[in-house]
Amino acid sequence: METPGDFEQAGAGEWSDGPLVLGVPWEFDERLIRAAAGLATIMGVHLICAFVDPASYLTEWEPAGVLDGTSLDPAPNVEAEYPASQLLSGLEGILGPPGGAWSFRVLNGEVAHALGRLAQSADAAALIVGGQRPGRIAQMGRLLEGSVSVSLTRLQGRPVLVVPHSGQ
Structure with a gap:
């Protein structure tokens, strides 16, 4: 009978x-939120819930290393605050009020790049995203915009956990 390996030093220094x-x-699966919160609890780390606002993009045409955080649209977009506040309300219904265990951030830009920048600046242990939604409308969206989970696995050096969509 094999004895279990000693994992004390496995990955030492490799995992943040x-x-x-x-x-x-915007339309999240409650299972995704609960899975991420459960993993954060097991690991004893903070959970940063990030929504990338599709109505605003970073001006990313500057040379590498110089990112301007201004919007392409110079007029303030009051309507852009609505989706984020609705989303925060939905998250609070599942996780309770933000605080020590979790926080909420609204990002701008292309989704995978914005999440990657946040993960890098926070020295995140891992990124968590939902899997591909079923259906023709979702398939058309992936065709036009690409898959966030696929983009992240190509862009990131840190682990990316993809939680399958429940299909409900």
């Missing part, structure tokens, strides 16, 4: 003890 970054889509 930073927070988990959860990419939260």
Whole structure:
């Protein structure tokens, strides 16, 4: 009979003890939020829930290393605050009020790049995103915009956990 391996030193120095970054889509699956919160609890780390606002993009045409955080649209977009506040309300219904265990951030830009920048700046242990939604409308969206989970696995050097969509 084999004895279990000693995993004490496995991956020593390779895994950050930073927070988990959860990419939260506008219409999220509650299972995604609960899975991320459960993993954060097990790991004893903070959960950063991040929504990438599709109505605003970073001006990313500057040379590498110089990112301007201004919007392409110079007029303030009051309507852009509505989706984020509705999303925060939905998250609070599942996780309770933000605080020590979790926080909420609204990002701008292309989804995978924005999540990647947040993960890098927070020295995140891992990124968590939802899997591909079923259906023709979702398939058309992936065709036009690409898959966030696929983009993240190509862009990131840190682990990316993809939680399958429940299909409900």
